[in-house]
Amino acid sequence: MYSDDKDSAKRVDQEPVTSVLAPNEIPVLEGEHGSDDDVLGALGYRPEFKREFSLWSTFCVSFAVLGLLPSVASTLYYGMGYAGTPGMAWGWLIAMIFIQCIAMGMAELCSAMPTSGGLYYAAAVLAPPKYGPFAAWITGWSNWLGQVTGAPSVDYSLASMILAAVTIKKPDYVPQNYQVFLLTILLMVVHAVISSMPTKWVAQFNSIGSTFNIIALVVVFVVILSADNRTSQGLSRFNSSASVWGEFYAGTDFPKGVSILMSFIAVIWTMSGYDSPFHLSEECSNANIASPRAIVMTSAIGGAIGWALNVAIAYTIVDIDAALNDESGQPFAAYLLQILGEKAAMACLALTIIAAFSMGQGCMVAASRVTFSYSRDGCLPLSRYWAKVNTYTKTPVNAVWLNCFVGCLSVLLIFAGDAAIGAIFSIGAIGAFVAFTVPISIRTFFVGSRFRPGPWNLGKYSYVNGVVSTMFTILMIPILCLPAVTGSDLDADGMNWTIVVWGGPMLLAVVWFLVDAHKWFKGPKVNVIHMVHDVQTEPYVIQAQESGELDSNQPIVPVKKDSLSAA
Numbered sequence: 001m002y003s004d005d006k007d008s009a010k011r012v013d014q015e016p017v018t019s020v021l022a023p024n025e026i027p028v029l030e031g032e033h034g035s036d037d038d039v040l041g042a043l044g045y046r047p048e049f050k051r052e053f054s055l056w057s058t059f060c061v062s063f064a065v066l067g068l069l070p071s072v073a074s075t076l077y078y079g080m081g082y083a084g085t086p087g088m089a090w091g092w093l094i095a096m097i098f099i100q101c102i103a104m105g106m107a108e109l110c111s112a113m114p115t116s117g118g119l120y121y122a123a124a125v126l127a128p129p130k131y132g133p134f135a136a137w138i139t140g141w142s143n144w145l146g147q148v149t150g151a152p153s154v155d156y157s158l159a160s161m162i163l164a165a166v167t168i169k170k171p172d173y174v175p176q177n178y179q180v181f182l183l184t185i186l187l188m189v190v191h192a193v194i195s196s197m198p199t200k201w202v203a204q205f206n207s208i209g210s211t212f213n214i215i216a217l218v219v220v221f222v223v224i225l226s227a228d229n230r231t232s233q234g235l236s237r238f239n240s241s242a243s244v245w246g247e248f249y250a251g252t253d254f255p256k257g258v259s260i261l262m263s264f265i266a267v268i269w270t271m272s273g274y275d276s277p278f279h280l281s282e283e284c285s286n287a288n289i290a291s292p293r294a295i296v297m298t299s300a301i302g303g304a305i306g307w308a309l310n311v312a313i314a315y316t317i318v319d320i321d322a323a324l325n326d327e328s329g330q331p332f333a334a335y336l337l338q339i340l341g342e343k344a345a346m347a348c349l350a351l352t353i354i355a356a357f358s359m360g361q362g363c364m365v366a367a368s369r370v371t372f373s374y375s376r377d378g379c380l381p382l383s384r385y386w387a388k389v390n391t392y393t394k395t396p397v398n399a400v401w402l403n404c405f406v407g408c409l410s411v412l413l414i415f416a417g418d419a420a421i422g423a424i425f426s427i428g429a430i431g432a433f434v435a436f437t438v439p440i441s442i443r444t445f446f447v448g449s450r451f452r453p454g455p456w457n458l459g460k461y462s463y464v465n466g467v468v469s470t471m472f473t474i475l476m477i478p479i480l481c482l483p484a485v486t487g488s489d490l491d492a493d494g495m496n497w498t499i500v501v502w503g504g505p506m507l508l509a510v511v512w513f514l515v516d517a518h519k520w521f522k523g524p525k526v527n528v529i530h531m532v533h534d535v536q537t538e539p540y541v542i543q544a545q546e547s548g549e550l551d552s553n554q555p556i557v558p559v560k561k562d563s564l565s566a567a
Contacts, residue, residue, distance in 0.1 A: 053199075053203055053280055053283045053284040053285065054285060054290065055286075055293060056207070057206065057207050058276075058277045058280055058290060058291060058294040059294040059297055060203075060206050060207045060209075060210035060211070061203075061206045061210070061276050061277075061280060061362050061365060061366065062273055062274055062275075062276035062277050062294055062295070062298040062366075063210045063213065063214075063301075063302065064206050064209050064210045064213060064358050064359055064361070065150070065273030065274075065276050065359060065362040065363050066270060066271065066273045066274065066298060066302045066306075066359070067154065067213060067273075067355055067356060067358065067359025067360075067362070068213070068217055068270065068302055068305055068306045069216055069217045069220060069309070069351070069352050069355045069356075070154065070157065070158070070161075070352055070353075070355050070356030070359050071269070071270035071306070072266075072270065072306060072309050072310060072313070072332075073161065073330075073332035073352050073356075074153075074154070074157035074332075074356070074425075075265070075266035075269055075270060075425065076266070076313070076331040076332050076335070077331050077422075078262075078263060078265045078269075079091075079092070079263050079265075079266030079267070079310065080249065080251075080263075080313075080314075080317075080320060080323075080324070080331065081249070081251045081263075081324050081331075081484075082249075082251045082252050082259045082260075082262040082263040082265075082484065083248055083249060083252075083256070083259040083260050083262070084247060084248050084249025084251065084320055085239070085244045085247065085249070085314035085317070086244070086245055086246060086247070086260065087259070087260055087263030088263070088266075088310040088311065088313065089244055089245050089310065089311055089314050091260045091263050091264065091267075092266075092267050092306065092307045092310050094264075095264045095268065096267065096271070096303040096304075096306075096307065098468065098469070099268065099271050099299060099303065100299055100300060100303060101465050101468045101472070102433070102437060102440065102473070103274050103295055103296055103298075103299035103300075104299075104458060104465055105436075105437075105443075105444075105458075105462075105465055105466055105469050106119070106274075106275060106278065106295055106440065107292035107293075107295040107296050107456055108292070108443075108453060108454070108456065108457050108458060108462060109122045109278075109439055109440065109443065110277065110278045110281060110288075110291050110292045110295060110454075110456075111291070111292040111453065111454025111455055111456035111457060112288075112451070112453055112454035112457075113125065114278075114282070114284075114287040114288045114454070115282060115373070116278075116279050116280070116282045116283075116369045116372065116373040118143075118275065118278035118279050118281075118370070118373070119139050119143055119275070119435050119436060119438070119439050120136050120139050120140040120143060120373070120374060120377075120379070120524070121373075121524050122439035122443070123135040123136045123138075123139040123140075123439040123442060124136035124524050125524075126439055126442045126443050126446065126451070127442050127446070128446060132523050133513075133518065133521050133522050133523045134513060134518070135438060135439075135442060136377075136379075136523045137379070137509065137513050137517065137521060138434075138438060138506075138509070139434075139435050139438045139439060140374050140379050140435075141379075141506060141509040142431045142432075142434040142435040142438075142502075142506060143275075143370060143431065143432065143435030143436075144370055144371065144374060144380070144431075145427055145431040145502060145505055145506070146272065146427060146428050146429075146430075146431025146433075146435060147363075147366060147367035147370045147371075147403075147431075147432075148367055148371070148403050148406050148407060148410075149407065149410055149427045149428050149431070150272075150273070150364075150366070150367055151188060151191060151363040151364045151367060151403070151404075151407050152184070152188065152407035152408070152410045152411050152424055153269075153424040153425050153427075153428055154356060154359050154360040154363055155184045155187040155188050155191070155360045155407075155411075156180070156184050156414070156424070157356065158184075158187055158357060158360060159180050159183035159187060160175070160180055160328075160329055160330050161330055161332070161333065161349060161352060161353050162183060162353055163175035163179060163180060163183065163328070164328040164329065164330035164333040164349070165333070165346065165349050165353070167327070167328045168328075168333065168337065168346060168349070169346075174327055177414050177415055180414055181411060181412070181414050181415070184411050184414075185408050185411065187357070187360060188360075188364075188404050188407055188408055188411070189404065191360050191361045191363075191364040191404075192364060192400050192401055192403075192404035194361050194364075195361065195364040195365045195368055195395070195400045196390070196393060196395060196397045196400050196401070197393060197395070198392075198393045198394060198395065199283055199393075199394055199395055202365055205361065206361070206362055206365065209355075209357075209358030209359075209361065209362065210358065210362075212354060212355065212358060213355045213358055213359070216351035216352065216354065216355045217305065217309065217355070219348075219351060220309075220351055221309055223340070223347075223348055224312055224313070224316055224336075224339060224340070224348070225316070227340060227344055228316050228339040228340060229339060229341065230316065230318065230339060233318070235318065238315040238316060239314070239315050239316070239317070244311075244314045244315055249320050251324075251484060252482075252485070253484070253485050253486040254482065254486070258479070258482070261475070261476070261479045262479055262480075262482060262484075264476060264479070264480075265425065265426060265429050265480055267306070268429040268432075268433060268476065268480070269426075269428050269429045270302075270306055271299060271302060271303060271306070272428055272429060272432040272433070273298070273362070273366065274295050274298040274299045274302065275295070275366075275432070275436065276362070276365075276366040277290075277292070277294035277298070278291060278295065279366055279369040279370050279373065280365075280366070280369060283369075288454045288455055289454075289455050289456055292454070292456040293456065316339050317335055317338065317339070318338040318339060319338060322334065322338070323335045323338065329418075332349075332352070333345070333349055336348050336349060364400065364403065364404070368395075368396050368399045368400040368403055369396065369399075371386055371396070371402060371403055372386065372387060372389075372396035375387035375399065377523070377524045378520075378521065385402075386398050386399045386402050387399075413497075413501070416497075419495055419496070419497055420497050420501075422497075423498050423501040423502075426480050426481070426496065426497075426498035426501075426502070427498060427501055427502045429480055430476075430477060430480045430481070430498060430502055431502055433473050433476065433477075434473065434477065436469075436473070437469055437470055437473040440466050440469050440470065441466065441469070441470040443466060444462075444463060444466025444467060444469075445466075481496055481499045481503075482496060483495050483496040484496075
């Protein structure tokens with residue numbers, strides 16, 4: 001698979017990547033291969049997927065994972081329930097500023113390391129050598145927990161919306177927990193089947209799903225602004241701006257400022273899918289440019305449209321308390337019935353349900369690529385099984401079904417109460433954002449300008465962006481674990497179980513690393529056969545580096561081991 005072709009070695013060595021390989025370990029690809037393969041080879045991996053994703057299809061997958069319409073519908077309880085309409089209006093804007101910073105920091109990493117290992121690979125490469133494996137371990141497990149609960153949380157909401165639609169037609173019907181559970185499991189299995197198909201089919205399915213998602217979003221947006229029946233109820237056409245932007249809903253026992261921060265869970269969970277292009281980069285053409293662009297596009301476009309939809313809901317909702325406490329358990333369905341006739345409400349809910357189906361499938365695809373990449377490096381138990389690529393479909397089928405099984409187990413939280421099942425939303429938010437920020441923080445505070453950026457980068461603004469991203473995540477971790485009630489009102493049913501459901505597995509992962517995994521887990525495992533390639537470097541450059549005459553902020557120069565000892 002590899003040759004001694006010096007031109008090929010030079011081409012791979014000169015790729016703008018920050019690699020786990022040492023400077024003198026340059027893989028040389030044999031035969032016909034494109035620039036994307038050179039980049040991946042420089043990172044230490046041989047190509048295993050077909051590159052059938054374009055910028056558009058990659059964006060479509062990530063946009064499908066965002067699923068703005070079903071995401072807003074699913075998290076309305078949090079966005080509106082904690083702070084009311086101010087949390088949806090200016091709270092969303094504040095959160096999006098910081099989320100966009102994280103997205104741009106991630107895009108920089110993706111451009112420099114376009115591999116499906118994504119943030120996990122970046123944490124291992126950028127951390128000091130002694131701590132690289134531990135940084136990768138923490139990042140990988142936190143990201144995996146966020147990814148593996150993505151599809152279950154979406155499918156749980158989807159199942160609830162489907163059954164809420166039944167209650168509209170049959171008002172006497174009240175969905176039972178076992179019915180929600182069984183329907184959620186069915187949806188999980190269907191999504192796993194679709195995600196096991198060949199890459200080209202999956203890409204086409206997601207392109208169609210994302211197109212429908214956009215159309216459904218526009219239709220619902222127009223309908224709730226133009227066809228609402230508020231005036232027939234003796235109300236003004238829209239709520240006043242003073243109430244939308246300034247009247248808080250007492251959904252928590254905390255002060256207004258904290259309640260606004262707590263409402264950020266809706267934004268964070270909704271916007272946690274923009275890392276999908278990173279994990280799909282090995283299947284994307286022109287990955288070190290197209291993938292980071294898809295990340296930034298997803299976050300920026302998704303954030304703007306999501307805010308517009310939230311503002312539309314805030315200006316038209318009639319009774320927040322009634323929507324949050326509706327017997328169907330779906331505030332969005334209850335909201336639609338407040339402002340629309342039954343037929344219009346059912347039509348909007350049907351569009352939301354179809355969009356949610358596409359979103360759940362996108363989550364399943366993205367999570368399977370994460371599981372595959374981590375298993376390829378031995379991070380998960382029985383990794384050799386989950387790291388296999390199906391010879392026919394050329395997709396990680398085993399990883400898909402592992403995620404499906406774990407996701408189905410997490411849905412059992414339905415039987416532990418509303419607070420417990422609600423934790424899977426918080427896990428998706430906190431797990432993803434911890435994983436997003438760890439490598440960005442390492443790159444900002446420990447690597448600095450010695451980081452070798454890819455073709456997409458922020459230049460001189462990278463440091464400020466990294467500081468803002470890190471501070472936001474540090475602030476939000478405890479906020480996302482706060483319960484809505486305090487003092488004597490707090491009981492098991494009102495507890496925020498995020499700290500248990502996310503913190504428990506993370507604690508076990510840390511203990512496992514300290515007790516055993518540190519002995520054998522050394523970070524990303526490259527699967528290329530590399531050669532020692534002589535890089536011509538003048539001795540005075542090496543001497544200048546060692547004596548401190550060369551600016552330490554200059555990019556690290558590849559050198560031969562022999563040259564170092566000679567110098």
